[in-house]
Amino acid sequence: MSTIVPNLKASGEKCETCPIRHRAVCSYSSPSELSELNDAKYYRDFRPGEEIVGEQEPMTAVGSLIDGVASLYKTLEDGRRQMVGLLFPSDFIGRPMRSHAPYEAVAVTPVRMCLFHRQKFEAILRSNTSLERRMLEMTLDELDAARDWMLLLGRKSARERLASFLMILIRRRAELMKVNAEDVREIDLPLTREAIAEFIGLTIETVSRQFSLLRKQGLIGQIDRRTLSVGDYDALSTTAGDYGPLSSDAAIA
Amino acid sequence: MSTIVPNLKASGEKCETCPIRHRAVCSYSSPSELSELNDAKYYRDFRPGEEIVGEQEPMTAVGSLIDGVASLYKTLEDGRRQMVGLLFPSDFIGRPMRSHAPYEAVAVTPVRMCLFHRQKFEAILRSNTSLERRMLEMTLDELDAARDWMLLLGRKSARERLASFLMILIRRRAELMKVNAEDVREIDLPLTREAIAEFIGLTIETVSRQFSLLRKQGLIGQIDRRTLSVGDYDALSTTAGDYGPLSSDAAIA
DNA sequence: CGATATTTTGACCCGGCTCAACCCAAGTGG
DNA sequence: CCACTTGGGTTGAGCCGGGTCAAAATATCG
Numbered sequence: 001m002s003t004i005v006p007n008l009k010a011s012g013e014k015c016e017t018c019p020i021r022h023r024a025v026c027s028y029s030s031p032s033e034l035s036e037l038n039d040a041k042y043y044r045d046f047r048p049g050e051e052i053v054g055e056q057e058p059m060t061a062v063g064s065l066i067d068g069v070a071s072l073y074k075t076l077e078d079g080r081r082q083m084v085g086l087l088f089p090s091d092f093i094g095r096p097m098r099s100h101a102p103y104e105a106v107a108v109t110p111v112r113m114c115l116f117h118r119q120k121f122e123a124i125l126r127s128n129t130s131l132e133r134r135m136l137e138m139t140l141d142e143l144d145a146a147r148d149w150m151l152l153l154g155r156k157s158a159r160e161r162l163a164s165f166l167m168i169l170i171r172r173r174a175e176l177m178k179v180n181a182e183d184v185r186e187i188d189l190p191l192t193r194e195a196i197a198e199f200i201g202l203t204i205e206t207v208s209r210q211f212s213l214l215r216k217q218g219l220i221g222q223i224d225r226r227t228l229s230v231g232d233y234d235a236l237s238t239t240a241g242d243y244g245p246l247s248s249d250a251a252i253a
Numbered sequence: 254m255s256t257i258v259p260n261l262k263a264s265g266e267k268c269e270t271c272p273i274r275h276r277a278v279c280s281y282s283s284p285s286e287l288s289e290l291n292d293a294k295y296y297r298d299f300r301p302g303e304e305i306v307g308e309q310e311p312m313t314a315v316g317s318l319i320d321g322v323a324s325l326y327k328t329l330e331d332g333r334r335q336m337v338g339l340l341f342p343s344d345f346i347g348r349p350m351r352s353h354a355p356y357e358a359v360a361v362t363p364v365r366m367c368l369f370h371r372q373k374f375e376a377i378l379r380s381n382t383s384l385e386r387r388m389l390e391m392t393l394d395e396l397d398a399a400r401d402w403m404l405l406l407g408r409k410s411a412r413e414r415l416a417s418f419l420m421i422l423i424r425r426r427a428e429l430m431k432v433n434a435e436d437v438r439e440i441d442l443p444l445t446r447e448a449i450a451e452f453i454g455l456t457i458e459t460v461s462r463q464f465s466l467l468r469k470q471g472l473i474g475q476i477d478r479r480t481l482s483v484g485d486y487d488a489l490s491t492t493a494g495d496y497g498p499l500s501s502d503a504a505i506a
Numbered sequence: 507c508g509a510t511a512t513t514t515t516g517a518c519c520c521g522g523c524t525c526a527a528c529c530c531a532a533g534t535g536g
Numbered sequence: 537c538c539a540c541t542t543g544g545g546t547t548g549a550g551c552c553g554g555g556t557c558a559a560a561a562t563a564t565c566g
Binding site (some may be wrong): 211212 | 512513514515
């Protein structure tokens with residue numbers, strides 16, 4: 001799983017031109033604060049399937065996801081797994097103020113991370129108030145999203161779960177393209193059936209069946225293997241059972 | 254549900270003598286910082302079943318649970334409910350930096366809260382670094398606990414869920430009595446079957462059946478209606494499927 | 507084109523839900 | 537003091553949604 005990957009030294013890359021500069025944990029930092037981060041950071045790439053940090057392993061680095069999609073997992077001794085977070089660019093990976101990772105993080109697509117040595121980051125956190133404030137904000141958002149997810153895992157049917165999952169992707173894309181969620185025509189699926197199943201707490205067979213049903217009923221259509229179209233936004237939204245796009249800015253969602 | 258309850262003005266009560274002084278969000282605050290909080294705080298009592306804040310309602314106050322047990326809920330339109338947090342003394346209720354509550358909070362037992370006007374609290378947060386640091390710590394712990402809970406809701410069987418729930422109560426009590434979890438002999442159940450079911454994502458019938466099974470198999474015993482004894486700690490712990498007492502200090506757990 | 511991985515579909519099964527009866531303790535009022 | 541209510545809690549019977557196991561269909565890749 002852990003192949004040798006080059007630890008890129010920050011070559012020409014500067015925080016100022018970073019694509020996630022305005023959304024990541026550093027987004028409130030002033031130019032002077034940023035330069036401290038700039039000096040401490042390093043980049044690292046991960047390939048699909050590669051483990052970013054292991055569950056219960058010492059966590060030496062934390063940082064921001066610059067590009068790609070990653071997921072967080074918790075696993076039971078007998079191998080049952082549950083995804084507990086789905087991370088997109090600008091989301092933060094790692095747990096400050098704890099020496100061991102409470103979960104496993106895995107790259108879903110090719111991933112580029114902006115990393116800091118954990119203890120160094122914690123030291124900066126302590127002195128850099130705007131970093132700490134943003135960290136608190138992001139953590140609160142993640143907590144909101146985690147609670148939405150608890151509702152899904154505890155109470156929603158398979159159909160509702162899949163619809164909720166698609167709504168997350170739709171909202172995420174709407175945000176990215178700066179349009180209303182209703183206007184999103186197509187969404188691409190960065191996850192395999194297995195990852196989707198682990199995310200929404202089902203088996204891959206059930207996920208597949210529910211996809212077929214939603215397709216048959218016209219809520220969604222197929223464009224190609226990794227892309228699908230939104231057939232009936234309202235029906236999807238209703239099936240998801242959400243109150244609206246609340247906590248849409250949270251990391252998990 | 255919302256009966257008239259006296260809004261107690263801080264009479265003789267001072268933060269210095271507060272029973273949760275050393276664990277709550279204010280626990281890192283210096284004497285001078287504390288006096289600012291002292292001036293802004295007020296107490297309020299809630300009776301069992303009373304709503305502390307409503308889901309999606311404007312949230313004017315936030316604060317610490319001083320005494321009693323409270324729970325957080327998320328609800329679907331058709332009435333299905335999922336508990337998303339179980340709060341004990343020193344835990345924080347409310348969502349800074351958001352105007353509306355993302356969940357409903359309800360008093361389970363008689364509850365006393367130490368409250369702040371939300372915007373006032375946010376202003377203090379911004380100027381009081383130790384308050385913000387502690388807030389971040391507590392939020393990170395809650396997030397860890399929420400993710401443990403996602404694993405439970407997504408993957409554990411009814412039996413495992415109930416055992417996990419009991420382990421939470423055992424650890425919580427161990428902490429309180431300052432003994433090892435293995436040495437806890439009895440635990441009291443502050444929750445009704447219904448609340449337990451809503452917590453672990455089951456129906457009350459299934460909860461009741463699993464209680465009967467655990468009793469029959471000697472993992473637990475009955476002392477009285479609201480108290481039970483630990484019959485076989487190891488079996489309970491194994492059934493819960495936890496790796497150990499990780500994230501034991503988190504708010505939900 | 508074969509070889510391997512992923513996805514879909516089918517048949518069957520089982521754990522937990524539903525619906526319903528019953529139990530028990532704690533009021534409450536005559 | 538007893539009849540009645542009320543609100544948990546327990547237990548049983550039957551069902552069903554989603555899991556399991558197996559096989560076919562479809563992609564992906566040398």
